[in-house]
Amino acid sequence: MEKTDDQNCQDRHEEDNPKSSPFDFVIKQFQGKKCAPEKKKEQPSAIKEFFKGFDFGKSEGKDRREIEETEISNDGADDQSERQDPSVEDGLSHLTSEAKSPSGEQKFNQFMEKLGKKPSSKNLDLNNCALSAADITELASLLPFLPELEELSLSWNGCVGGTLKALTVHLHHVSLLKVLRLNNCRLTAEDVISLGEAFEIVSQLEELDLSWNSNIGGKLSLLTKKLQEGCKLKCLKMTDCNLTAKDGESLAELLNVIPNLEVLDISINKNIGCSMKVIAQDLKNVPGLKELNLHMCGLKQDSFQGLDTALQHLVELRKLDISCNREIGGGFKASTAHLASLKNLEVLDLHQCCVTEEDMTVLSEAALHLPELEILNLSWNKCVGGNLKLLLGALKLATEIQVLRLSSCNLVAEDLALLTSLRQDGHLARLQKLDLSYNNNISDEGWAVFCQGLGAFKELSELDVSLSPSSCRDCRPWFGELLAALTQLPALAELAMQRWALSESQRKQMEGFNQDNKRNIRFDC
Structure with a gap:
């Protein structure tokens, strides 16, 4: 049988391309379909016209085509990834790992x-x-x-x-x-x-707090020798660090390179008092010091007198705490002039300093020149009792005083009468906290007089009249006056009267007052 012209053309093409693959044939078929001339459109029959508005199979066919196209695209991507350079693949893996790691x-x-x-x-x-x-x-x-x-x-x-x-x-x-x-x-x-x-x-x-690290004792020079001149340190606290006299010398050297120091706290270092004279000599290098805490530093009369000389340079001082230094008692005589120069002093803490009657007199010359004083703590100085009148002039001028602590001072009825008369005369107008605890020697009459004048302390928010732990007394002689005064003290939030015996009816009255007025009155006897 003779071949047609089309068949001869096909044979010649295969001879010219002997290595053509089936895949090439598929491509040619696809290209042929694309280039084939458009068939003449048939006229729709009446039945086709009827079903023209329905989509039977159209959506399904569309989804099927989309799935096929996606599969072809994915297959091409897979082939492409298989042919990629391994180094590029490693790079992508590294980037993915970095993206997953937390910032x-x-x-x-x-x-x-x-x-x-x-x-x-x-x-x-x-x-x-x-x-x-x-x-x-x-x-x-x-x-x-x-x-x-x-x-x-x-x-x-x-x-x-x-x-x-x-x-x-x-x-x-x-x-x-x-x-x-x-x-x-x-x-x-x-x-x-x-x-x-x-x-x-x-x-x-600006602030370094190393308190309560006992191993620093004897090693402070390891720290201070590294500080350079012009250091910006403003606050240095080393409470209870077992500092030695040698550390005191290192601290004195430190004061030469921290001119901006405002707070120095070396409390509860009993052995540093031996070098207080050396430290005091260099306190003049920190004229902007505002707070000096020397609580329980083993100060003695001579070291305290050395400190007094330094006070003349500390005109910005706001707080001076020299409490619990029992051996400075009797040494205030030489300190009056410079203590009085602290015009900006707001807090003076002298509790448990074994203050003598002579010291009380000296302090009353000095305290007259402390107009900004807000907190005065004389607790645990037995000589205050009966001698509060020595501070009368100072208490009259202390218009800013807000906290007065006289715990365990052996106060007597005369001292309480003095306080109430001061307030009635217009003094102590800003007093907010008054601590009269552990003064067991005050008579019932003394407490009664005090309670009668208590209503004048309109700003009072805290009052402590507790007895010492070994005591227990009956408060009936003055309980009525106290209850009446409480209604006149709108600011009073806390009243401690522990170890005062209350009857059942008195207890209920106090509990009711607590509940109705949202007060905190503490009693346990």
């Missing part, structure tokens, strides 16, 4: 959530969080993500001791740090050295 902010948030704390980029408070050494290391790794950090507190975490270097080597990431608190962290000598080295990095530091 620095996320890591920090997770760390804080683990400790039950709310995250803050400026104030990191981790007090008493039972931190472990691993936590300190993890925290150190997070510092690069906290460039705005200003306050860091790790106090009351014993495991910080011995691990501080892991943290301090990263402090350059937080150059804005202003406050560092490390109370009761069991710091070691190595930690003190690390802190000293850190001072060269955190040049903006």
